[in-house]
Amino acid sequence: MNVETPIEALKPNDYASDQEVRWCPGCGDYAIIKGVHRTLADLQIPLEKLVFFSGIGCAARFPYYMASYGFHTIHGRAPALATGAKLANPDLDIWVVMGDGDALSIGGNHTMHAIRRNVDLNLLLFNNEIYGLTKGQYSPTSKLGTRSPSTPQGSVDSPVTALTFALGVGARFVARTFDTNQKHMPGVLKAAHAHKGASFVEIIQNCIVYNDGAFDGWTDKSVVDDNTITVEDGKPLLFGKENKKGIAKSLDGFGIRVVTVGDDGITEDDILVHDEKNKILATMLADMKQPEFPVALGVLYNNPGTAYDAAVHNQLSEIREKTPAGSLNDMLRRGRTWTVSEGS
Amino acid sequence: MTSRPFPTFQPKSGRRRDTTFGVSAFQINFASYDIQTPGDDPDVLVAMNPAALKVHLKDVPKGGTVIVNVDAFTDRNVARAGYTANPLEDGTLDNHITIEVEINKLTNAAVADCGVSSKEATRCKNFWALGLMCWMYNRDRQPTVDWVNTRFAKVPNIAAANIAALNAGHAYGETVELPSGVEAYVVPKANVQPGVYRAVTGTEAVAWGLVTGAHKAGLNLFLGSYPITPASALLHTLTNLKQYGVTTFQAEDEIAAVCSAIGAAYAGNLGVTSSSGPGVALKTEAIGLALVTELPLVIVNVQRGGPSTGLPTKTEQSDLNQAVFGRNADTPLPVVASCTAGDCYETAIEAVRLATKYMTPVILLTDGYLANAAEPWQIPDADDVPEFKVEFRTDPEGFHPYLRDEKTLARNWAIPGTPGLMHRIGGIEKDYDSGHISYDSANHHRMTKVRAAKIDGIADDIPEQKVALGKDKGRLAVVGWGSTFGAINQAVGRCIKGGMDVSHIHIRHIHPFPKNLGDLLAGFDKIMVPEMNNGQLVNVLRAKYLVAAESITQISGQPFKVSTLEKEIRSRVEG
Numbered sequence: 001m002n003v004e005t006p007i008e009a010l011k012p013n014d015y016a017s018d019q020e021v022r023w024c025p026g027c028g029d030y031a032i033i034k035g036v037h038r039t040l041a042d043l044q045i046p047l048e049k050l051v052f053f054s055g056i057g058c059a060a061r062f063p064y065y066m067a068s069y070g071f072h073t074i075h076g077r078a079p080a081l082a083t084g085a086k087l088a089n090p091d092l093d094i095w096v097v098m099g100d101g102d103a104l105s106i107g108g109n110h111t112m113h114a115i116r117r118n119v120d121l122n123l124l125l126f127n128n129e130i131y132g133l134t135k136g137q138y139s140p141t142s143k144l145g146t147r148s149p150s151t152p153q154g155s156v157d158s159p160v161t162a163l164t165f166a167l168g169v170g171a172r173f174v175a176r177t178f179d180t181n182q183k184h185m186p187g188v189l190k191a192a193h194a195h196k197g198a199s200f201v202e203i204i205q206n207c208i209v210y211n212d213g214a215f216d217g218w219t220d221k222s223v224v225d226d227n228t229i230t231v232e233d234g235k236p237l238l239f240g241k242e243n244k245k246g247i248a249k250s251l252d253g254f255g256i257r258v259v260t261v262g263d264d265g266i267t268e269d270d271i272l273v274h275d276e277k278n279k280i281l282a283t284m285l286a287d288m289k290q291p292e293f294p295v296a297l298g299v300l301y302n303n304p305g306t307a308y309d310a311a312v313h314n315q316l317s318e319i320r321e322k323t324p325a326g327s328l329n330d331m332l333r334r335g336r337t338w339t340v341s342e343g344s
Numbered sequence: 345m346t347s348r349p350f351p352t353f354q355p356k357s358g359r360r361r362d363t364t365f366g367v368s369a370f371q372i373n374f375a376s377y378d379i380q381t382p383g384d385d386p387d388v389l390v391a392m393n394p395a396a397l398k399v400h401l402k403d404v405p406k407g408g409t410v411i412v413n414v415d416a417f418t419d420r421n422v423a424r425a426g427y428t429a430n431p432l433e434d435g436t437l438d439n440h441i442t443i444e445v446e447i448n449k450l451t452n453a454a455v456a457d458c459g460v461s462s463k464e465a466t467r468c469k470n471f472w473a474l475g476l477m478c479w480m481y482n483r484d485r486q487p488t489v490d491w492v493n494t495r496f497a498k499v500p501n502i503a504a505a506n507i508a509a510l511n512a513g514h515a516y517g518e519t520v521e522l523p524s525g526v527e528a529y530v531v532p533k534a535n536v537q538p539g540v541y542r543a544v545t546g547t548e549a550v551a552w553g554l555v556t557g558a559h560k561a562g563l564n565l566f567l568g569s570y571p572i573t574p575a576s577a578l579l580h581t582l583t584n585l586k587q588y589g590v591t592t593f594q595a596e597d598e599i600a601a602v603c604s605a606i607g608a609a610y611a612g613n614l615g616v617t618s619s620s621g622p623g624v625a626l627k628t629e630a631i632g633l634a635l636v637t638e639l640p641l642v643i644v645n646v647q648r649g650g651p652s653t654g655l656p657t658k659t660e661q662s663d664l665n666q667a668v669f670g671r672n673a674d675t676p677l678p679v680v681a682s683c684t685a686g687d688c689y690e691t692a693i694e695a696v697r698l699a700t701k702y703m704t705p706v707i708l709l710t711d712g713y714l715a716n717a718a719e720p721w722q723i724p725d726a727d728d729v730p731e732f733k734v735e736f737r738t739d740p741e742g743f744h745p746y747l748r749d750e751k752t753l754a755r756n757w758a759i760p761g762t763p764g765l766m767h768r769i770g771g772i773e774k775d776y777d778s779g780h781i782s783y784d785s786a787n788h789h790r791m792t793k794v795r796a797a798k799i800d801g802i803a804d805d806i807p808e809q810k811v812a813l814g815k816d817k818g819r820l821a822v823v824g825w826g827s828t829f830g831a832i833n834q835a836v837g838r839c840i841k842g843g844m845d846v847s848h849i850h851i852r853h854i855h856p857f858p859k860n861l862g863d864l865l866a867g868f869d870k871i872m873v874p875e876m877n878n879g880q881l882v883n884v885l886r887a888k889y890l891v892a893a894e895s896i897t898q899i900s901g902q903p904f905k906v907s908t909l910e911k912e913i914r915s916r917v918e919g
Contacts, residue, residue, distance in 0.1 A: 017768070019780065048763045053607075056771075064768050064781060069760040071610055072770025073603070074633050080600035084607025084615070085760070085876055088566055092611065110603075113596040312593075316586055321799050325587040328556050328726035335541045336438045337723065338406075 010044055011326035017067045028179035028205035032126060033065060035185035036095075042186060043193060049093045051085060053078040055107055057099035058133050059126040059205075076107020079114035082121050086309045093193075095122045100141040101131050104160055107279060108140075116170040117308040118197040122189075125162055125200070128207040129214055133184050136210035148210075163286035166200040167279065167301060173197065174286060175299045178204035178219050184230065184297060191299050197307040218295050227290055231298040233276040236268060237285075246271035247293075249284075256284050258293060276302040384662045388480070392416060392447065394425035399430075406439040407543040407718030411476070413469070415448035439543050441718060445516070447472055454512030458505035468509035475513025482902070485510055488618075518657075536729045537722055544721040546685040546714035550644060551581040553692025555588045556726050557642075558614045559692065562733040564589040565808035566608035567616045568601040572625060573656040574712040575646040578618045602643070606630060610769075611640040612759035613735065614696060618644040621663045622653065624707075625670070631705050632671050635795070637769045638746075638755045640699035640706075642692075647711040647826075649901045655709045658901025660712035661826045662877035667707040668855050668884060674792050676799040678702070679854040681709040683829035686713060686721040691852065694806075696734050701805075702798055704752040709854070713903055740764035745779035752805075753798035802856050809858035814840055814847030817867030820917050823893065824874055825851045825881055828904055832874060835909035844917045854881070862889045870916050872896055874909055 015037040044163045050068035054060035056075035063070025073081050082096045093100065096114075102112045103125050113120060129135040130148070137150040141162060145154040163174045173195040177188045185203070192199035204215050229239035229247065237247035238261075248259045248270045259266045265286035275281060282301035288294060325331075388409045391397035393416035404410060407608075412432060422430050431437065432444065446564075451469040452462070471492075478485050489507055496503035558565040567590065569579040583592040595601035602617040609615030615634075617627065622643045634641040647663045649655025667679045678698045682691040688710055695708040737743060737758040745767040747756045758765040767779060775782035776790050812829075813836050824832045829850050836848040849864065851857065865871055865885070871893040873882040879895035886893055896912050898904055 046763075047766050048761055054770075063770070066768075067643075067766060069766050070770075071607075071637075072768065072772065073606075074629055074771055077599060077603045077630065080595065080603035081607035081610070083595075083600075084566060084568055084593065084604030085611040086607075087593060087604070088608035088611035088613040089565070089759075089761060097826045098607035109596055109602055113600065312591065316591060319586045323587050325589070328552075328559055328588075329723075330724060331555065331585070331588060332723050333540070333542070333554055336435070336540065337540050339540050340536050340538050340722075342538045 004324075010041050012041040015040045015047070015050075015067050017065055019064050021065050022061065022195070024209050026208040027058070028128065028207070029059060029062070029126065031179040031182065032124075032185070032203055032205060035060065035179075035182055036124075036189065038182075039186040039189040039193070043190065045093055049091065051082075051092050052097060053085070053094065054097040055083040055099070055102040056133070057102045057131075058207075059097050059099040060102065062097040076102050076105070077110060078102070079107065079110040079119075079121065079123065081237070083114055083119050083308075086119055087312055090120070090296050090309050090313055094120075095124060097124050098124065099128060099132075100125065100139045100162070104162060105140045112165075112169045115166055115198045115200055116252055118172055118305055120168070120195065120196050120307040121198055122307050123198060123200045125202045126205045127162055128205045128211055129159075130211035132151045132207045132210050140171050142211075143214075145280055161287055161289075163200070163300060164283055167283050167286060169199065171200050171301065172303050172305050173199040173299070174202075174282065174301045175199070176202045176204070176286075176295070176297050178215065178297070179206060180219065181297070188299060191302065192260045195302060195304055196310070218290050227294050228297050229285075229288075229294040231274045231276075231285065231300060233274055233299070233302070236271040236273050238268075238271055245294075248272060254338050256288075257295075276300070279303070281284060308323050351408040359709075388477070390477070392469065392473075394422045394431065395429055397431055397436075398427065400423045401436070401440075404440060404907050406720060407441070408759070409441045409443065410437055411443045411445060411473070413473075414444045415446050441716070445476075450512060450516060451509050454508050455505040456738040458508055459501045460505045464502060465505065468505050471506045472513035472516075475510040475515075476517045477513075478510070479517030481515045485514060499733035527782065539722045541720050541722055543718045544685050544689075545577075545716060545718045546682065546688040546710050547577040547581055547646075547716070549685055549688035549721070550578055550682070550692045550708070550710060551585065552714075554582070554614075554616055554642065554644075554696060555585055555590060556689070556729060557693040557696025558589060558727055560731045560733070561614060561696055562731075563612070563614040563700070564591065565616060566590075566605055566613040567592045567618065568595050568604035568608070569593070570595050570598045570601045570620045572598075572620050572623045574648055574715050575618045575620045575644065577621070577715060578644060578646065582616075586890075599630060600624040602627040602630040602634075602641075605641055606634045606639055608639075609634070609641055610637075610760070612757075612761075614700065615639065615641040616644065617641070618646065620648045620656075620712075621650045621666060624666060625661065628671055631677070632673070632675055632704040633771050635671070635675050635677055636771055636773075637852050638703040638795075640696075640703055640757075642695045642699050643705060643707045644692075644695075645707060645709050646715045647709060648901075655901045659711045659827065659903065660876050660899065660901060661709070661711055661828070662880065662899070663709065664825070664854060664875075664877065664880040664884070667709055674796065676796050676855065677704055678706045678799060678802055678856070679709065680706065681826045681852055681854050682714055683826055683850055683852065685714055685717060685719045687829075687852075689721075689724065693729060694852075698802060698805075700734050701732060701754065702752055702802060703757060704709065704799065709826060711827050736762065737765060738762055743767075744777075745769055746774055746776065747779075748794070753794060753801060800856055802853075803859040806853050806856075806858055808860045809851065809864055811864070812848040812850045813837055816847070816864065818847055819845035819868065820870045820872060820912060820913065821847050821849050821865060821868040822872050822874065822909070823849045823851065823865070823881070823885065825854060825878075828874060828876060831904040831906050831909055833907045835904075835913060838906070838910055839913045839917070844913065846917055851881070854884075857888065865891050865893075867887055870894070872912060872916055874898070874904060874912070875903065 047068050052063040052070045052129045055078040078096045128202050138146040138148040138155045141159045166174045175188045177185045225241045250257045285300050310334040327328045389404045392413045447469050451472040452465050476611045492506045567582050605615035605617040626732045649658040649660040680691050682688040695706045699706045737756040772781050839846050874896040882893050882895040
């Protein structure tokens with residue numbers, strides 16, 4: 001009976017379903033799904049163990065284009081469904097795909113609690129700073145003053161910064177990359193996958209129809225080196241075409257500033273070294289915005305703790321070991337009972 | 345309605361309060377109609393100290409409520425009362441609903457501003473307890489306040505302190521949301537079958553029924569829940585049954601609670617979520633998701649007074665419309681209603697059976713009264729419950745996620761982790777023949793019809809409607825559902841004894857109805873439907889069977905009185 005079937009290595013395309021992809025031509029989601037396929041193939045994750053959950057929005061179509069198990073749920077609730085599935089079967093490799101409205105507006109509560117509970121889920125936020133599926137309304141990550149069908153005079157409410165939000169609610173893993181950064185994305189996704197617990201990855205994504213070019217100021221090839229910094233644990237926070245610009249402590253010592261090595265007596269010793277377990281540094285890096293700062297990419301924070309699902313299952317096994325279940329009849333007869341005899 | 349003065353109490357003089365010789369007690373007996381409770385057993389004992397408990401616990405029937413003043417249960421007092429161990433901890437109170445309250449502390453706090461000595465303050469605790477009783481039994485405090493003001497006219501600070509204590513006890517009942525039903529113990533003395541019995545609340549019976557159902561289906565049980573009165577106790581009960589394959593998850597909100605249960609069902613567990621009306625309202629969209637993805641899910645709605653926050657601690661059966669109709673689009677699902685605490689066990693098993701066999705969310709309706717009231721229960725033999733083992737799909741040959749069983753129309757259940765059966769489901773309409781996304785209009789028509797046919801078909805898989813009491817046809821049918829069973833049954837029984845032509849029909853399967861229900865109703869000249877709502881089942885019956893059913897409503901947060909129903913029956917039989 002032991003028939004050995006040779007296991008053929010899964011190729012990136014093996015992770016794609018046979019369904020016609022229906023994102024707008026030129027959508028950043030095409031690049032993201034390519035990066036995900038490549039990551040999964042590099043990790044050789046068996047298709048049957050893999051589950052993609054999504055909510056509602058353009059990004060939420062993602063599971064239909066995957067050859068794995070998938071569940072396209074309701075708006076904002078994917079982290080809650082994923083939590084239930086992970087608790088029911090901790091062996092599943094679960095990824096949750098969310099848009100910015102999905103994760104931070106209607107589903108903000110579930111995003112927060114999946115993160116702070118530290119459920120072992122890979123939470124991918126496709127952030128295009130706009131509502132695409134409903135035709136262009138501003139989102140909770142849209143910049144102040146965004147003109148949209150629902151804010152014709154410009155939005156007047158401050159946007160949320162996804163990664164500082166995540167760190168604020170107790171994330172133990174946060175990272176950032178962007179759609180066309182294909183060299184960078186698989187490394188970030190692999191680190192997220194390796195982290196046991198909630199891994200929150202913001203993937204900046206261009207919406208070609210409703211918010212085209214929103215990120216060109218730092219994702220475009222001509223400016224990306226000067227306007228982003230790709231962090232690596234243990235490496236100095238240097239960036240720029242000549243790798244001479246860096247992040248140093250601010251002069252008052254309570255913040256950070258951009259400096260240039262060689263200017264004003266700045267040496268490489270003044271440049272901060274990235275420590276992915278330093279939450280304060282991670283929070284400052286996550287909050288860096290153009291034009292004052294470069295946008296931080298890579299794993300900003302990675303400080304694992306006990307995953308919620310593991311803790312729940314430890315408790316379950318402990319209890320089941322200590323008090324083995326009797327029969328159902330034992331359950332019904334637990335505590336005091338009395339007998340009524342014939343004729344009483 | 346007649347009412348007897350409240351309160352009437354008989355103080356006994358006492359010596360030392362902390363010994364069993366010195367126990368002073370008062371018993372309150374009140375009624376607003378002709379009750380036929382056998383004997384003079386109190387429903388509630390307030391034990392101010394261990395000695396009082398020792399002396400009077402025997403008077404409280406099994407399942408009755410004991411309120412204990414925990415401040416007085418010191419080691420010294422426990423020993424003086426003649427207990428060898430603390431009766432709060434050694435199982436002495438297992439057969440009673442026990443409510444532990446720091447009465448000394450709460451009384452002292454309540455009278456702090458009244459200018460009384462600490463000794464005088466402590467004496468006010470009887471009024472604190474009386475205030476709590478007034479809350480539990482919905483009694484007006486004013487006559488007591490008037491009496492206190494007369495009695496202590498010369499010592500206004502003592503009067504003020506006693507009134508403050510009375511009000512504080514009442515406020516305590518209101519704010520800690522003591523469950524309704526704790527006061528509502530009914531001992532059916534007649535017709536006791538020989539067998540092994542225990543006291544059971546509807547909450548326990550639902551929990552055990554769900555666990556039994558999950559075992560019969562061969563599944564682990566996952567409960568996703570969010571605390572809400574009066575449903576929280578189900579979460580507390582199930583979390584203590586982890587050794588029976590139960591996982592409980594206190595979610596961040598009602599929506600996450602139901603969603604986590606759906607996620608667990610998707611992964612191969614029996615998904616369960618529990619709540620009360622307002623919480624179920626929040627779960628509505630997710631229930632639609634479970635319905636369209638055809639995953640097994642049991643939603644327990646422990647109904648309470650509404651709308652909105654309503655009367656959280658009072659009972660009502662006003663979520664029938666919500667259960668049957670309360671979703672967007674065409675979304676039929678089975679609705680099962682429990683009628684007694686013990687019946688909760690059977691209905692919970694039935695809900696699990698229907699959910700797993702038909703791959704559908706099922707709503708189980710109980711209410712605050714059923715959940716909290718204890719009744720003596722002849723313990724069933726769980727081995728007699730037939731198995732309904734779930735078979736997950738494992739064969740990739742010809743598989744697609746919406747492949748249906750020809751007979752039940754249930755789709756096949758393939759869980760993540762199964763090689764070769766990878767598939768995608770979701771809220772968007774799916775193609776009947778492939779399970780892929782489909783926007784095709786003819787397909788949507790077909791899928792809507794098949795979802796309805798699947799639920800309608802359940803009528804062939806449930807027992808025919810029986811008459812609970814009386815003849816199969818005649819002058820008047822009193823049709824009820826849920827926790828009104830006891831009152832209706834008693835009222836109909838008395839009327840039959842009195843020579844009236846009346847029958848009691850009690851419906852467990854609210855949707856779909858048993859297939860003979862229409863014919864059964866057609867056999868009666870008149871139909872009367874008493875409900876603790878403003879008329880819900882009555883309209884479903886009228887719409888479905890075009891019968892001239894009459895509605896009797898009571899929305900007071902209190903169970904029906906037998907006498908009220910008797911009067912209504914008499915006027916119709918004789919009219």
